[in-house]
Amino acid sequence: xxxxxxxxxxxxxxxxxxxxxxxxxxxxxxxxxxxxxxxxxxxxxxxxxxxxxxxxxxxxxxxxxxxxxxxxxxxxxxxxxxxxxxxxxxxxxxxxxxxxxxxxxxxxxxxxxxxxxxxxxxxxxxxxxxxxxxxxxxxxxxxxxxxxxxxxxxxxxxxxxxxxxxxxxxxxxxxxxxxxxxxxxxxxxxxxxxxxxxxxxxxxxxxxxxxxxxxxxxxxxxxxxxxxxxxxxxxxxxxxxxxxxxxxxxxxxxxxxxxxxxxxxxxxxxxxxxxxxxxxxxxxxxxxxxxxxxxxxxxxxxxxxxxxxxxxxxxxxxxxxxxxxxxxxxxxxxxxxxxxxxxxxxxxxxxxxxxxxxxxxxxxxxxxxxxxxxxxxxxxxxxxxxxxxxxxxxxxxxxxxxxxxxxxxxxxxxxxxxxxxxxxxxxxxxxxxxxxxxxxxxxxxxxxxxxxx
Ligand SMILES: Nc1ncnc2c1ncn2[C@@H]1O[C@H](COP(=O)(O)OP(=O)(O)OP(=O)(O)O)[C@@H](O)[C@H]1O
Numbered sequence: 257x258x259x260x261x262x263x264x265x266x267x268x269x270x271x272x273x274x275x276x277x278x279x280x281x282x283x284x285x286x287x288x289x290x291x292x293x294x295x296x297x298x299x300x301x302x303x304x305x306x307x308x309x310x311x312x313x314x315x316x317x318x319x320x321x322x323x324x325x326x327x328x329x330x331x332x333x334x335x336x337x338x339x340x341x342x343x344x345x346x347x348x349x350x351x352x353x354x355x356x357x358x359x360x361x362x363x364x365x366x367x368x369x370x371x372x373x374x375x376x377x378x379x380x381x382x383x384x385x386x387x388x389x390x391x392x393x394x395x396x397x398x399x400x401x402x403x404x405x406x407x408x409x410x411x412x413x414x415x416x417x418x419x420x421x422x423x424x425x426x427x428x429x430x431x432x433x434x435x436x437x438x439x440x441x442x443x444x445x446x447x448x449x450x451x452x453x454x455x456x457x458x459x460x461x462x463x464x465x466x467x468x469x470x471x472x473x474x475x476x477x478x479x480x481x482x483x484x485x486x487x488x489x490x491x492x493x494x495x496x497x498x499x500x501x502x503x504x505x506x507x508x509x510x511x512x513x514x515x516x517x518x519x520x521x522x523x524x525x526x527x528x529x530x531x532x533x534x535x536x537x538x539x540x541x542x543x544x545x546x547x548x549x550x551x552x553x554x555x556x557x558x559x560x561x562x563x564x565x566x567x568x569x570x571x572x573x574x575x576x577x578x579x580x581x582x583x584x585x586x587x588x589x590x591x592x593x594x595x596x597x598x599x600x601x602x603x604x605x606x607x608x609x610x611x612x613x614x615x616x617x618x619x620x621x622x623x624x625x626x627x628x629x630x631x632x633x634x635x636x637x638x639x640x641x642x643x644x645x646x647x648x649x650x651x652x653x654x655x656x657x658x659x660x661x662x663x664x665x666x667x668x669x670x671x672x673x674x675x676x677x678x679x680x681x682x683x684x685x686x687x688x689x690x691x692x693x694x695x696x697x698x699x700x701x702x703x704x705x706x707x708x709x
Contacts, residue, residue, distance in 0.1 A: 259338045261330040270328075272341055275349060281326070291350040291486045291701075294323065294384045296339045303332030306339070309383055311482045319473030319704055321482040323380060343385070351487035353412035353699075355387040356457070359399060359426060361418030362392055364462035369417050372461050377417065377481055384485045388415075393422075403429040413455040413699065415484060419462015420509050424676035427696065430454065431494065431506050445498045449692045451491070457484040457699040463535075464677065466509040466708055467492075470592060473704045488701040491694035493591045495611060497675050498688040507591055507675040508696065511689055513656055514551050515542060515586035515616070517672040521679045543625050548618055550583045551670055552661045558653040560610045581659065582617065589613035589689065593650055595705035598635040604705065609693035610650045619645035632709050651691075658685035 257272045263281045270279040276289040294309035308326045328335070346352055358377065362370040370392055378388050389411065393399050403426050408414065414430075416423050431452055435442040438450040459480045460468035469475050471492065472483055497504040497511060512520065519542045527534040556579040593610050614631075616624075627646065630638040639648050658670040671682040 257341065259330070259334055259341075261328045261334065261338070263326065263328055270338065272345070277342075290342075290345045291352070291488070293342060293346060294380070294485060296328075296335070296342055297383065298335075298339075299327070303335060305329050306335045311486065315704070319479070319702065320476055321479045323478060323482060346385075351489070352384065352485060353386055353455075353487055355389070355411045356381065356413050356415050356484070357406065357408070357411045358388050358390045358415040358417065359402070359422075360390060360392045361399070361422040361462065364418040364422055369461040372459075372477055373417055376477055377415070377459060380478070380481050381485070386485070397425065399426050400429055404433075408454060413457060413484075415457040415459060417459045417461045419460070420464050420466050420676050421678065422462060423456075423458055423467050424506075424508050424678065427452075427456065427494070427508055428506050430456075431695070432503075442496075443498075443502050445496060445503075445688055445690050449496075449695050451695050451697065453697055455489045455697045455699050457481075467698075469708065470509070470706055471698045471700045471702060473702045473707075483701055484699045486701045487699070489697050490700050490702075492696040492698050493609070493611065494692050494695050495589070495591050496690050496692055497673065497680070498690070499673070499686060500683040502683075504673065504680050504682070504687070505675045505678070506692075507689075509591055509676050511587075511589045511676070512674045513587040513672075513687070514549060514584060516588050517674040517679065518542065518549065518669060520674045520677060521672050524679050539628075543628070544621055548585045548621075548624075549666065549669065550585055550618060551666070552581065552583050552659045554579060554581050554655075554657045554659055555584070555615065556655040557613075557649050557651045560608055560650070560652050582615075584615050585618055586616040587613065587656065589654070590708065591691070592706050594634055595707055596636045597633050597707065598637055607706075608650070609691060610652050611691050613649050613651055613654055615647045615649075617645050617647070634707065634709075653688065653690040655688045656686070 259270045261268060261270055268280045270277050276287055278285065278287050288310050292311040294311065297307045297309060299305040299307050306328050308328055310324055312322045312324045314320045314322065358373060360369045360373045373390060378390065381388055391402060399422060416426055432442055434450050434452045440450055441447050457480065458468045458471060459477055460475045465475050468480055472479050495507040495511060497507060519538055523534050523538045527538050530537055556577055559576045590612050593607055594612055595604050627642050639646065662670060670685040673680045673682050673687050
């Protein structure tokens with residue numbers, strides 16, 4: 257089926273294909289997939305001018321998606337038929353959600369979450385024919401309560417607007433609910449978790465939005481909205497933190513122990529009075545002023561079984577677990593097997609179900625500061641250069657147990673553990689972190705490298 261229209265005053269034909277439309281604008285042929293067509297909006301009262309809103313991909317280097325438009329004129333009945341045909345194709349060919357709940361943290365980041373929701377998010381979703389139910393939190397941890405009680409059966413998915421703290425708070429409730437409904441004992445680290453199929457869209461309006469970057473390759477509100485409109489989904493890892501045979505929580509982006517946990521605790525509790533200046537002062541204090549705290553731990557890394565070989569012996573399996581006792585100053589882990597910046601993306605090995613963890617032994621202050629500055633880029637070359645104090649592993653679980661050979665006055669501190677920026681107090685200084693691969697479903701069509709910058 258074809259439609260005769262004018263684009264920029266020139267007559268042309270829009271062809272309706274299986275997966276998208278094809279038309280000429282000037283001498284150039286354009287193809288637009290149905291998932292990239294936001295809508296055809298009527299511009300003039302007589303119905304003879306319409307605006308085709310569509311999604312434009314900018315894959316490299318910024319990975320952004322932008323919202324563009326094209327004005328089309330024709331007879332009103334032609335444009336009406338074209339509009340109807342497009343709507344039917346979009347419903348039939350794409351997985352565009354029909355209704356979404358939008359949970360907004362109004363104080364995250366620069367405190368603009370609600371304005372961004374009203375001005376940039378909801379209008380574009382409406383243009384794409386997606387209904388929304390906007391819920392704004394009134395206080396800290398309000399989303400825990402809201403998520404417990406909200407009827408998610410009435411929507412196709414959930415959008416979360418905020419930072420990692422908000423994503424983590426809500427996803428933790430949803431993951432527990434999902435396991436509870438399926439009769440899975442989530443407090444047992446050996447339970448096989450049920451994947452959370454209910455799709456979530458993350459829109460970055462907080463100060464740290466690692467999950468949005470991982471899912472979309474960029475921190476950009478419009479890019480996230482347009483990924484949601486495309487309706488495609490992908491699976492992401494989570495880690496479970498366990499202590500004393502209980503689940504502490506699920507981590508969606510990172511975890512930390514010793515320096516990282518102390519630093520986050522100071523930011524949250526001891527130096528909150530400094531307001532935003534604490535985000536500069538507390539890291540500075542931990543790297544340049546406070547003595548590095550050493551904790552002796554028994555640390556058990558569990559490596560991924562070599563699936564390719566198929567016939568792994570019992571001895572080889574046992575060797576996939578390595579236990580060491582060492583004095584560490586810091587532990588930082590992320591939920592994914594991130595890509596290295598200095599390795600071309602197409603040369604990266606296929607993604608495996610494992611996560612990256614760094615543990616540190618004592619080093620000089622400048623070495624640590626330089627390392628943190630370089631870590632942001634995550635290059636193999638850099639990690640090779642700091643091997644003398646940073647131990648890098650790709651693992652599927654880790655157990656960290658502070659031994660009895662530690663200063664008793666630091667016992668309380670050794671009970672601090674951090675998941676996604678949230679401070680937790682352990683009951684015993686013994687934490688087990690396990691990867692649950694691809695348990696989270698996020699709206700995204702991004703296929704590029706997974707990085708933290
Ligand atoms: N209306 C609210 N008032 C106060 N706190 C809230 C409100 N809504 C959510 N919160 C809390 O805000 C915290 C931080 O949110 P989030 O991480 O999304 O934003 P952020 O700007 O990245 O935060 P942070 O400054 O902690 O990095 C969450 O723990 C959440 O419980």
